[in-house]
Amino acid sequence: MFLRAILDFLFPRYCAICGDILPVDEDTICHQCDEQLPRTFMWQRKIKHNGKYKSDDIIFQETEDSQNIESNNSHGDEGETDNTVLFQNNALAKRYWGRAEIERAVAFLKYVPNSNSAKLVYDFKYHGKSHTALSLGQMMAKEIQSSGFFDGIDCIIPVPLTRKRLARRGYNQSKELAKGIRKVTNITIIDNVLRRSSFSVSQTKLTHEERLDNVNNSFYLSKCHDSLINKHILLIDDIVTTGATTLECYNTLKQIQGIRISILSLGFVSHI
Secondary structure, eight states, X not given: OHHHHHHHHHSOOBOXXXXXXXXXXXXXXXXXXXXXXXXXXXXXXXXXXXXXEOOHHHHTTSOOOGGGEEOOXXXXXXXXXXXXXHHHHSHHXXXXXXXXXXXXXXXXXEOOTTSHHHHHHHHHHHSOOHHHHXXXXXXXXXXXXXXXXXXTOOEEEEOOOOHHHXXXXXXXXXXXXXXXXXXXXXXXXXXXXXXXXXXXXXXXXXXXHHHHHHHTTOEEEOTTXXXXXXXXXXXXXXXXXXXXXXXXXXXXHTTSTTOEEEXXXXXXXXXX
């Protein structure tokens, strides 16, 4: 802490959202901005707002105060949790219903263009701030871990970039998120099995149908994919919009015998 204080004096750190100088005990985002981030709370059993409980679908319509969150477990006894149904019935999980057999699915933040959450994503995708992704990975892992979401996960697979985009950006933002998660959970990252070939255009401004067509057959398995036989893997993506990219990753990975797949995304676009 003393060393951090000296470094901060010499090289001040600034909040990635508001630009204020960060205190010694804060990283990447100041406490005030952190409290305003629109968490989905998909990993929580009950969401209390103005004395009433709402589903995560309703939360997307308004930013909830994190102090109003109450988490109950299925048994009602402290320390005992089984949130399997919760992980399979939230708004993100429903996006895969009828299309994929996802074990668990959770998104950390509601993603809205031009919002503070979007600013964080722009920073690590287009402004070279890889540390922001790593820090956010740690943040969401710390908050989600007590729900049991990471229990039984054998390894983490970040959604890969094409070689061209990786060379241009210098890093894979999904892998940086995964590194942050690994710091908290100690789950191994495997990034040499799922590979990505080039796709025609960026996904950003495509329609739902166009996104599906654009990523069709854009992923493939490397020769060392046998290491994932009968494993439970956690697929990491930065933003899920239609789910087209993660669904194509899922379809590729399902070629591996006995594999089970869960999904964790930093952000989720609720209305498409």
